[in-house]
Amino acid sequence: MIKQLMNQIEKTKAPICVGLDPMLSYIPEHVVKKSFEEFGETLEGAADAIWQFNKEIIDCTYDLIPSVKPQIAMYEQFGIEGLKVYKKTVDYCQEKGLLVIGDAKRGDIGSTSAAYAAGHIGKVTVGSRTYSGFDTDFLTVNPYLGTDGVKPFVDACNANDKGLFVLVKTSNPSSGEFQDKLIDGKPLYELVAEKVVEWGSECMDGEYSNVGAVVGATYPEMSRILRKLMPHTYFLVPGYGAQGGTAEDLKYCFNEDGFGAVVNSSRGIIAAYKKDAYAKFGPEHFGEASRQAVIDMVTDINRVL
Amino acid sequence: MIKQLMNQIEKTKAPICVGLDPMLSYIPEHVVKKSFEEFGETLEGAADAIWQFNKEIIDCTYDLIPSVKPQIAMYEQFGIEGLKVYKKTVDYCQEKGLLVIGDAKRGDIGSTSAAYAAGHIGKVTVGSRTYSGFDTDFLTVNPYLGTDGVKPFVDACNANDKGLFVLVKTSNPSSGEFQDKLIDGKPLYELVAEKVVEWGSECMDGEYSNVGAVVGATYPEMSRILRKLMPHTYFLVPGYGAQGGTAEDLKYCFNEDGFGAVVNSSRGIIAAYKKDAYAKFGPEHFGEASRQAVIDMVTDINRVL
Numbered sequence: 001m002i003k004q005l006m007n008q009i010e011k012t013k014a015p016i017c018v019g020l021d022p023m024l025s026y027i028p029e030h031v032v033k034k035s036f037e038e039f040g041e042t043l044e045g046a047a048d049a050i051w052q053f054n055k056e057i058i059d060c061t062y063d064l065i066p067s068v069k070p071q072i073a074m075y076e077q078f079g080i081e082g083l084k085v086y087k088k089t090v091d092y093c094q095e096k097g098l099l100v101i102g103d104a105k106r107g108d109i110g111s112t113s114a115a116y117a118a119g120h121i122g123k124v125t126v127g128s129r130t131y132s133g134f135d136t137d138f139l140t141v142n143p144y145l146g147t148d149g150v151k152p153f154v155d156a157c158n159a160n161d162k163g164l165f166v167l168v169k170t171s172n173p174s175s176g177e178f179q180d181k182l183i184d185g186k187p188l189y190e191l192v193a194e195k196v197v198e199w200g201s202e203c204m205d206g207e208y209s210n211v212g213a214v215v216g217a218t219y220p221e222m223s224r225i226l227r228k229l230m231p232h233t234y235f236l237v238p239g240y241g242a243q244g245g246t247a248e249d250l251k252y253c254f255n256e257d258g259f260g261a262v263v264n265s266s267r268g269i270i271a272a273y274k275k276d277a278y279a280k281f282g283p284e285h286f287g288e289a290s291r292q293a294v295i296d297m298v299t300d301i302n303r304v305l
Numbered sequence: 306m307i308k309q310l311m312n313q314i315e316k317t318k319a320p321i322c323v324g325l326d327p328m329l330s331y332i333p334e335h336v337v338k339k340s341f342e343e344f345g346e347t348l349e350g351a352a353d354a355i356w357q358f359n360k361e362i363i364d365c366t367y368d369l370i371p372s373v374k375p376q377i378a379m380y381e382q383f384g385i386e387g388l389k390v391y392k393k394t395v396d397y398c399q400e401k402g403l404l405v406i407g408d409a410k411r412g413d414i415g416s417t418s419a420a421y422a423a424g425h426i427g428k429v430t431v432g433s434r435t436y437s438g439f440d441t442d443f444l445t446v447n448p449y450l451g452t453d454g455v456k457p458f459v460d461a462c463n464a465n466d467k468g469l470f471v472l473v474k475t476s477n478p479s480s481g482e483f484q485d486k487l488i489d490g491k492p493l494y495e496l497v498a499e500k501v502v503e504w505g506s507e508c509m510d511g512e513y514s515n516v517g518a519v520v521g522a523t524y525p526e527m528s529r530i531l532r533k534l535m536p537h538t539y540f541l542v543p544g545y546g547a548q549g550g551t552a553e554d555l556k557y558c559f560n561e562d563g564f565g566a567v568v569n570s571s572r573g574i575i576a577a578y579k580k581d582a583y584a585k586f587g588p589e590h591f592g593e594a595s596r597q598a599v600i601d602m603v604t605d606i607n608r609v610l
Contacts, residue, residue: 021417024431032432041432073417077424078431079438080392084385105413107447109477109543112326112378119382126329126383127337127346133384142412144449145475146482170450172414177451177500178493183486188493192483238414 001137001163002208002234005099006259008066014298015254015305017101017236018061018290019266020054020089021071026271027053028283047081050074053286054089057270060287061294062096067137069101069236069264090136101236101262102136105167110148117156121164138163140214140236143192147199154199154211163210163234166196168226171216171239189222193229200233208234208259215253217245217263224252227260235261241268241297251304258305269293306442306468307513307539310404311564313371319603320559320610322406322541323366323595324571325359325394326376331576332358333588352386355379358591359394362575365592366599367401372442374406374541374569395441406541406567407441410472415453422461426469443468445519445541448497452504459504459516468515468539471501473531476521476544494527498534505538513539513564520558522550522568529557532565540566546573546602556609563610574598 009015024032024046032049039045058068070093075086093100106116118124119133141153141164153164169179169189179189193213200209209232215223217239226235235253239245240263253261272278272293273286281289314320329337329351337354344350363373375398380391398405411421423429424438446458446469458469474484474494484494498518505514514537520528522544531540540558544550545568558566577583577598578591586594 023416023420036432041434043429043431043436043438046429046431071413071417071420073411073413073420073424077420077429077438079424079436080385080389082424082438083388087385105411105447106378108376108378108410109475112376115328115376115378115382119378119384119387124348124351124382126348126351127341129346131348131384133348133382133387142410142447142449144447144472144483145477146479146484148477148479149475167449170414170454172450172453174451174453178449178496179451181488181493181496183488183493188483188486188488191486195482 003206016263017067017069018269019069019264021074021266022050043078043081047085051085056287057290060291067099068093071103100136101138103140105140105142107142113149114152117153121162122156140165157210165212165214165236168192168213171218220249237263241265247300247304308511321568322372322374323574324374324569326379326571327355348383348386352390356390361592362595365596372404376408405441406443408445410445410447412447419457422458426467427461445470462515470517470519470541473497473518476523525554542568546570552605552609
């Protein structure tokens with residue numbers, strides 16, 4: 001699976017994913033109004049607005065990008081109706097040829113992780129048949145429970161040619177509270193990184209492993225160290241743009257082969273029309289604003305590679 | 306909210322929750338067959354079998370217990386159809402007067418955790434209205450991202466009188482891989498425990514905080530230490546029964562007031578009819594087997610308190 005992502009990155013020259021993390025406040029009024037007119041101010045109405053918003057952004061950007069990263073929480077907050085639109089978004093992106101990184105940060109004890117893996121990147125057996133519940137190409141995973149909580153996800157990758165990104169060093173302000181704490185002189189995130197390499201060694205797909213790592217753009221010194229520790233691990237890099245990470249901060253996430261990282265931007269792309277730089281598009285053309293923001297992001301990143 | 310749980314524990318004399326974590330393999334053949342006859346070997350058929358199974362177990366045990374803990378992964382694996390039955394189960398348990406601990410182990414960066422909190426224990430705003438997506442009474446939370454990833458859940462507890470259980474020391478075999486690592490001479494789980502106490506201090510509800518901790522029954526020496534470190538924190542204790550924890554292992558999870566812990570059993574209760582001890586009930590009376598298993602579990606735990 002990681003080879004497929006690399007191929008699509010090579011084709012588009014865009015080592016990025018667009019974070020489809022819609023908040024209702026990001027969606028232009030005319031879109032929300034239309035959905036509310038049809039479905040009322042209901043969970044269904046909110047979900048429809050999100051779907052219309054996503055669809056327009058996908059239609060305006062899919063030919064420029066290799067992948068998207070829907071954040072499931074933004075759908076889950078609207079309950080079942082929201083999750084239906086998560087699934088619809090996943091399917092639509094895949095129809096458009098995009099790889100989908102489900103950002104779910106799941107993780108539990110072994111048998112429970114196996115259920116999550118089946119639902120998101122695997123198959124569940126029902127009588128004599130099998131089904132895939134959400135069926136994304138990649139999934140983000142939380143490592144706090146250790147190997148037996150991660151292993152079922154790795155197994156699902158091997159069985160179905162899928163990929164993972166395991167949280168190593170996250171982009172948020174308080175990520176250091178536990179992740180940076182020193183254990184025998186090494187921060188916890190390095191210890192997690194070593195485990196990710198170990199888990200990933202069973203899952204190689206060419207030069208890189210299908211088991212990747214989440215490494216925030218907001219801590220460039222740490223990503224430099226992690227890049228060396230994990231030469232065959234792909235990084236999913238959140239934190240560029242709205243969270244404060246710059247292109248210069250990102251360069252250490254890449255290897256000398258130009259591969260090794262896929263950089264996410266959510267708000268910076270999907271709510272671009274709200275920024276001064278793209279205000280000229282206006283809310284009516286929010287999709288075009290997102291397209292221009294993608295072009296600018298790719299230029300910005302390629303400048304430092 | 307924690308006071309409400311304590312009241313219900315006092316009333317039932319049962320410091321337990323029943324883990325509604327159905328696997329299709331736990332469900333008696335006659336139940337599965339009936340659902341497949343109606344809906345086919347489909348996700349809907351699987352979900353219906355789970356619902357019929359849950360309903361029978363709830364009907365047979367609700368008067369004996371204060372709370373249930375559905376593990377959302379077991380529903381999520383069946384996609385949207387599974388999640389509909391998660392919601393239906395939550396609602397039905399609440400109608401029966403049970404408190405529901407949603408075992409979802411969510412956790413992300415701040416704005417994303419806020420979305421999870423809204424969906425599971427809070428409210429989401431849609432135009433001029435608000436809705437609750439899943440609306441459980443408690444939620445389990447993963448602390449790997451630190452304070453800003455947990456704070457939105459704490460805020461939702463305060464706004465809606467709900468409760469949390471934050472993962473501190475989990476019950477699985479490899480939980481020690483990261484959680485036991487020493488940081489300045491103290492294991493990581495103690496550091497997390499200190500933070501849980503800090504987060505919970507803003508959330509007191511009588512003698513205990515609405516911010517509780519997950520502490521596995523399988524590591525009794527550690528729960529003894531954690532009990533002392535967190536005198537006003539309620540423990541959700543997985544690992545009793547099928548995972549190997551005994552009643553003797555549990556006693557350190559309780560305070561001298563007889564409160565302080567709610568012990569979970571999943572397979573041991575819901576699949577009781579498959580165990581030799583309850584085989585006499587037969588698959589036809591699996592609900593009665595679960596009822597007897599609850600009675601025996603409560604007796605076993607109260608014996609050591």
